[in-house]
Amino acid sequence: MTITQSESAPLVAVVGSTGIQGGSVIKALSESDKPYRIRGFTRDPTKATAEKLRKSGVEMVAIDLVLENKEDVSKAFAGADYVFLVTNFWEHMDWERELSEGKMLVDAAKAASVKGIIWSGLAHAKKISGGKYSLVGHFDSKAQVTEYGRASGVPFVDVQAGFYASNFLGNFPLIVKEPDGTYCSISFNSDFDPSARARLSSASSAKTKIAPYVLPWPVRPTTVVPLIDMDNDYGLYVRRVLELPVFPDGSVVCTTSEDIAVGEITHQLSQVSGKKIVFKQITAEDATKNFIASGIPPAITADLVEGMQFHDEFGYYGGRATTREGLAQPTRTFTEFAKGVDWNKILV
Ligand SMILES: NC(=O)c1ccc[n+]([C@@H]2O[C@H](COP(=O)([O-])OP(=O)(O)OC[C@H]3O[C@@H](n4cnc5c(N)ncnc54)[C@H](OP(=O)(O)O)[C@@H]3O)[C@@H](O)[C@H]2O)c1
Incomplete structure (x- = not known):
């Protein structure tokens, strides 16, 4: 466990820290031999997952990351070197909301002058299919956030999540x-x-x-399904991005445990x-x-x-290949x- 409070270590702010994706990111970073400071967000810091993260050294911040709290959200990433951003479509099943909240998170990261955004996007089904599949809203809204993030001027990497084995x-x-x-x-x-x-x-x-x-x-x-054991493997991809010699701005990472x-x-x-x-x-x-x-x-x-x-x-x-090269450990x-x-x- 190398979560540290030392200011010499990069601070990674993780949205969705108590959930599957953010939890996997924190697990992978905490298992790294490189030290990280980690900030996690939750609406309920008293819940068991949040409490466990806090005890492991994660700075847990209580915040509701919604448009109504835009001002607070814009300060949430202050001091962070990198941010991991994810939206939870399934909680509200509203594509417009996913898009606007995703953009809000990008804006907040930009306001904090972070060195890089790692975003959990998905393929743009409507564009890739030439309009044939125009109803895959929970993919397309994430892809629109990707476009917004790329235009923001902040170094931006899209680490797309495979189909959860869970x-x-x-x-x-x-x-x-x-x-x-x-x-x-x-x-x-x-x-x-x-x-x-x-x-x-x-x-x-x-x-x-x-x-x-x-x-x-x-x-x-x-x-073929890019099946991913999220708890164990998704965070490895995010860790690889953070530990490359140069932050791979503009890249798309297609994750898998096994195709x-x-x-x-x-x-x-x-x-x-x-x-x-x-x-x-x-x-x-x-x-x-x-x-x-x-x-x-x-x-x-x-x-x-x-x-x-x-x-x-x-x-x-959408035709992009997965690769497991360079991960810190084999996927399951x-x-x-x-x-x-x-x-x-x-x-x-
Ligand atoms: N299932 C799949 O195969 C699959 C594949 C690719 C992508 N995805 C995408 O994965 C996303 C869900 O990610 P997940 O699986 O990690 O979700 P999850 O396990 O349900 O966790 C959701 C996380 O988001 C946080 N959160 C949600 N709303 C928030 C808010 N208003 N303010 C602050 N934090 C908030 C929750 O924190 P608190 O509850 O602690 O506040 C929790 O940490 C969806 O958008 C889905 O489309 C799923």
């Missing part, structure tokens, strides 16, 4: 329980790896009773969990029905479904991540 554990209907006895089949593309095709076909042939768990996505089974095809995800999940889980390619219309049926509002459903279609056609990062494989989970509690 999404499979959450309250989101990613893996669904099919009624026992349901028949499912998988359609394969000709370019799908033949050995994986044989394996998955035997598990899901139309003549085989498969059940009870299905991953039904409107993507091909060959679609893995969706058809392979269910295979590995089955092996680790001991439960039969198959991938099922469904239509965008069926995906829409599933999300709506599970209570997701129509506009958010459209954002998610088009996001998956964008991912299938252009790649999660999906199987390693999955082995740390009690699937009996998740797949009930």
Whole structure:
């Protein structure tokens, strides 16, 4: 643990410190052999995560980072050398708010004359797809903040977060329980790896009773997901940016723990969990029905479904490659991540 109070160490101000992304950044910096001062923000400094960070040497600042508090926000980064910025779209599901709060954070970093901004952006789905996928608001609003940040004149690096491996554990209907006895089949593309095709076909042939768990996505089974074990690996990428000899202004970092095809995800999940889980390619219309049926509002459903279609056609990062070079330690494989989970509690 090298969190220090020494003024000779760079001060990194971390938005979202009590959350997944900011927490991972703080973990990686605290494990570095280089010393850092760290400032974290929270709306509730009495919560256990905030208290734990404070005890580990993080300067915890209580603030609500919203437009109504713009004046306080503009002072929040005073004295910081670098800032890590993230917005939490899922808390309010308002694209305009995500954009305006992201811009506000960039303005605050500029006001503090920081040496560099590290921003958690995502691909501009609408631009990259030439307008074909125009509803992926939670990607595009982050990409618009990226554009704003790049125009700010402050050195700016976009460290995009991969698809969280922990999404499979959450309250989101990613893996669904099919009624026992349901028949499912998988359609394969000709370019799908033949050995994986044989394996998955035997598990899901139309003549085989498969059940009870299905991953039904409107993507091909060959679609590659940059799956990331956020707690362990996202912060490594941010740490690499901070520890390069020169802050890599203008660069985009596409993070991953392991790039893995969706058809392979269910295979590995089955092996680790001991439960039969198959991938099922469904239509965008069926995906829409599933999300709506599970209570997701129509506009958010459209954002998610088009996001998956964008991912299938252009790649999660819109065609940019991931690289794990130069990280302080190896990233974790999906199987390693999955082995740390009690699937009996998740797949009930
Ligand atoms: N799930 C995925 O696969 C995925 C992939 C790429 C990107 N993302 C993006 O990741 C973002 C969420 O990041 P996360 O997973 O780290 O979220 P998280 O774990 O829910 O944490 C959210 C953090 O933001 C802080 N926060 C939220 N609103 C705040 C406010 N008004 N003032 C001060 N702090 C505030 C929270 O602090 P307190 O609660 O302590 O105040 C908390 O530390 C979303 O925008 C999502 O689109 C997700």
